[in-house]
Amino acid sequence: MNLSEVHTGHAHQFEDIEQQHEAGTLGMWAFLATEIMFFGGLFAAYTIYRTAYLPAFETGSRLLDLRLGAFNTVVLIGSSLTMALAVRAAQTGERNKLATYIVLTMILGAAFLGVKAFEYEHKWDHSLIPGLKFAPEGEDLLQITRWHAGIPQVQLFFCFYFFMTGMHALHMIIGLGLLAVLLVRSLRGNFSTHYYSPVEVNGLYWHFVDIVWIFLFPLLYLIGGRY
Amino acid sequence: MHYPRIESHVHYLNVNYGIRSWLFTTDHKRIGLLYLASVTFMFLVGGLAAVLMRLQLVEPQGTLLEPDTFNKMFSTHGIVMIFFFLIPAIPAVLGNFLVPMMIGARDLAFPRINLLSWYVYLVGAILTLIAILNGGVDTGWTFYTPYSSTYSNSNVLLVGIAAFITGFSSILTGLNFIVTIHKMRAPGLTWSRLPLFIWAHYATSLIMLLGTPVLAITLVLLALERILHAGIFDPKLGGDPLLFQHLFWFYSHPAVYIMILPAMGVVSELITCFSRKRIFGYKVVAFSSLAIAVLGFLVWGHHMFVTGQSVYAGLIFSALSFLVAIPSAIKVFNWTATLYKGSISHDAPMLYALGFIGLFTMGGLTGLFLASLATDVHLNGTYFIVAHFHYIMVGGTIMAYLGGIHFWWPKISGRLYPDKWARFAALVIFIGFNLTFFPQFLLGYLGMPRRYAFYPQEFQVLNVLSSAGASVLGVGYAIPLIYLIWSLRYGPPAGPNPWGAKGLEWQTPSPPPTENFEETPIVTEEAYAYASEDHELV
Numbered sequence: 001m002n003l004s005e006v007h008t009g010h011a012h013q014f015e016d017i018e019q020q021h022e023a024g025t026l027g028m029w030a031f032l033a034t035e036i037m038f039f040g041g042l043f044a045a046y047t048i049y050r051t052a053y054l055p056a057f058e059t060g061s062r063l064l065d066l067r068l069g070a071f072n073t074v075v076l077i078g079s080s081l082t083m084a085l086a087v088r089a090a091q092t093g094e095r096n097k098l099a100t101y102i103v104l105t106m107i108l109g110a111a112f113l114g115v116k117a118f119e120y121e122h123k124w125d126h127s128l129i130p131g132l133k134f135a136p137e138g139e140d141l142l143q144i145t146r147w148h149a150g151i152p153q154v155q156l157f158f159c160f161y162f163f164m165t166g167m168h169a170l171h172m173i174i175g176l177g178l179l180a181v182l183l184v185r186s187l188r189g190n191f192s193t194h195y196y197s198p199v200e201v202n203g204l205y206w207h208f209v210d211i212v213w214i215f216l217f218p219l220l221y222l223i224g225g226r227y
Numbered sequence: 228m229h230y231p232r233i234e235s236h237v238h239y240l241n242v243n244y245g246i247r248s249w250l251f252t253t254d255h256k257r258i259g260l261l262y263l264a265s266v267t268f269m270f271l272v273g274g275l276a277a278v279l280m281r282l283q284l285v286e287p288q289g290t291l292l293e294p295d296t297f298n299k300m301f302s303t304h305g306i307v308m309i310f311f312f313l314i315p316a317i318p319a320v321l322g323n324f325l326v327p328m329m330i331g332a333r334d335l336a337f338p339r340i341n342l343l344s345w346y347v348y349l350v351g352a353i354l355t356l357i358a359i360l361n362g363g364v365d366t367g368w369t370f371y372t373p374y375s376s377t378y379s380n381s382n383v384l385l386v387g388i389a390a391f392i393t394g395f396s397s398i399l400t401g402l403n404f405i406v407t408i409h410k411m412r413a414p415g416l417t418w419s420r421l422p423l424f425i426w427a428h429y430a431t432s433l434i435m436l437l438g439t440p441v442l443a444i445t446l447v448l449l450a451l452e453r454i455l456h457a458g459i460f461d462p463k464l465g466g467d468p469l470l471f472q473h474l475f476w477f478y479s480h481p482a483v484y485i486m487i488l489p490a491m492g493v494v495s496e497l498i499t500c501f502s503r504k505r506i507f508g509y510k511v512v513a514f515s516s517l518a519i520a521v522l523g524f525l526v527w528g529h530h531m532f533v534t535g536q537s538v539y540a541g542l543i544f545s546a547l548s549f550l551v552a553i554p555s556a557i558k559v560f561n562w563t564a565t566l567y568k569g570s571i572s573h574d575a576p577m578l579y580a581l582g583f584i585g586l587f588t589m590g591g592l593t594g595l596f597l598a599s600l601a602t603d604v605h606l607n608g609t610y611f612i613v614a615h616f617h618y619i620m621v622g623g624t625i626m627a628y629l630g631g632i633h634f635w636w637p638k639i640s641g642r643l644y645p646d647k648w649a650r651f652a653a654l655v656i657f658i659g660f661n662l663t664f665f666p667q668f669l670l671g672y673l674g675m676p677r678r679y680a681f682y683p684q685e686f687q688v689l690n691v692l693s694s695a696g697a698s699v700l701g702v703g704y705a706i707p708l709i710y711l712i713w714s715l716r717y718g719p720p721a722g723p724n725p726w727g728a729k730g731l732e733w734q735t736p737s738p739p740p741t742e743n744f745e746e747t748p749i750v751t752e753e754a755y756a757y758a759s760e761d762h763e764l765v
Binding site: 011012013014015019022023026027030031033034035037038039040041042044045048049052053056130131132134150152153155156159160163167 | 327332333334335336337338398402403405406407409410411436437438439440441443444445447448451454455456457458459463464465466467470474477742747
């Protein structure tokens with residue numbers, strides 16, 4: 001969408017701005033269906049192996065830092081709130097509020113990634129990186145032997161931990177990029193009460209990435225607590 | 228005879244010139260032609276690999292290729308033909324050109340995403356070509372673990388990444404079609420008036436959107452396992468290599484329907500036009516496309532009957548696979564019923580369509596052998612399978628693709644091609660195809676395994692027949708390439724509707740203007756209203 005299109009109303013292939021808005025929204029929903037299938041492959045594989053190697057997965061879960069995971073969950077839900085408020089501000093045409101909420105969302109998103117990076121580093125220090133450096137020792141090793149989990153299967157759990165949270169973090173990074181573009185456009189005054197669908201469509205994406213985490217958090221962090 | 232350049236009106240080809248006007252175009256028609264050029268090139272690359280294989284197999288102890296090279300040839304052939312030709316061929320070329328025109332829209336919903344999809348395809352294709360030139364890949368197009376993840380020394384990573392990337396071009400195309408068909412139909416064009424080409428592309432788009440991402444994540448997992456030397460398919464960690472096959476076929480079986488559904492859409496257009504009849508049972512044909520798309524997601528396990536999958540799973544997958552035969556047969560019967568008492572003309576596109584029906588039926592029926600648990604044990608991994616899927620994918624998809632290219636070429640280029648040559652080529656391709664692949668059914672039944680560079684002496688006659696057929700087929704493919712290019716300059720002007728066909732795309736000049744229609748058309752009748760004139764006479 002370039003500027004001239006914004007000022008004349010809608011892109012040439014559409015009949016009116018409403019059709020354009022509907023197409024954009026449907027397009028994002030269709031894309032999210034693709035995303036669900038993309039993550040779905042991972043979730044299906046996770047389910048199969050968790051069923052097969054429950055003790056190892058539970059032990060792996062206990063080796064994660066529950067407090068950091070919970071903190072990040074709160075951060076991300078907060079970012080969904082600010083994103084929703086940004087969409088509302090766009091609809092009512094409050095430009096300053098819109099920019100503020102986008103910035104807030106970006107700060108919370110970046111905070112999430114910062115905590116995630118800290119967690120990854122922690123796992124590196126504890127030699128819990130599948131393939132590259134996997135040799136649990138000390139307290140970690142004690143946990144694994146206490147729960148009679150096989151070390152290879154715990155490594156399998158960490159494959160899932162890194163692949164799933166890594167894929168999620170990648171989506172967060174893409175989301176931050178999209179928000180940066182949105183911020184520039186909102187500062188330029190591109191959006192109005194008549195034209196705000198990019199804000200809404202980006203919002204859909206952001207909420208989706210958030211919801212993926214809402215599933216990841218219990219499946220990865222909370223399954224070790226039943227003993 | 229030399230006809231003058233078509234200068235009479237401003238259309239999408241002469242509206243502006245130069246390489247930039249093509250590389251930065253957002254016109255769905257130009258993007259369709261960009262795809263046409265790229266898939267044709269990739270077809271030649273994949274074809275070359277096939278030529279080398281068939282030459283090797285002329286002799287039982289062929290000396291043309293080392294066994295390792297032979298492995299790379301069938302892998303290259305499969306990867307290039309499937310990911311870079313068969314999957315994009317009809318949707319990205321004909322679909323791109325026709326979906327907006329058939330529904331009376333000025334363009335697809337997201338023209339720039341459409342252009343992006345072509346660049347994504349291009350990146351995938353270039354990476355694949357680099358991998359091929361850099362030593363190739365030897366896993367087969369299926370990338371089965373643990374060979375692909377652990378043991379193969381070839382360019383698995385690069386080709387995997389290329390297939391991953393190309394998948395997104397497919398996803399973007401499907402997404403664009405779905406939104407366009409939902410939101411941009413001309414006034415009066417209700418769902419029950421849509422051409423069956425559109426229904427078929429809608430069903431195809433659903434598979435692209437919901438199936439391709441599963442392949443994408445599977446390839447990511449494979450790539451990570453290759454890089455990290457640990458991953459979820461790794462038996463050393465308790466991982467299951469068979470899980471890769473499940474995930475792979477969850478996409479790759481529906482991918483067969485990505486190839487054949489658009490072909491069925493093309494055939495519905497051709498059969499109605501050249502028999503001057505309404506389609507027999509419009510609604511059933513339309514919904515059978517959706518039924519195939521849905522059922523296609525439930526049958527992946529029939530690729531794994533002999534892998535150690537549970538017998539009960541095998542039983543269910545077998546039964547579900549038989550179910551796919553129902554909507555497929557509905558289509559074949561309804562096309563045949565459409566022909567009944569039609570005023571049939573045998574123009575080149577119609578010959579391709581009739582060829583399609585015959586070859587697709589053969590391919591479909593032999594699929595039932597493979598869906599049966601007991602016979603599959605004997606036939607799995609033999610040339611019977613090779614013959615079966617070539618009847619569907621080559622005999623089906625390529626026949627329909629060529630039929631469609633011949634049908635809409637006057638619209639695309641504004642020129643007519645020499646009809647006699649076109650009919651001759653259709654005949655040569657049909658004969659060459661059967662000569663190439665029918666012997667392979669026999670070879671497979673007799674027990675010749677696929678993917679081997681050598682074979683016992685007793686199989687030579689059938690192999691020589693097959694290789695001979697391949698050369699006939701090659702000639703058949705070369706002829707249209709020559710006269711279609713020739714027609715661009717020397718063909719007589721086609722006029723808006725050379726076939727007297729129904730459908731919105733024929734109500735606008737050939738070649739169409741950039742925005743397709745002078746003003747948005749209003750639809751007042753159902754699709755294929757061919758018989759309406761006759762009814763008026765009665």
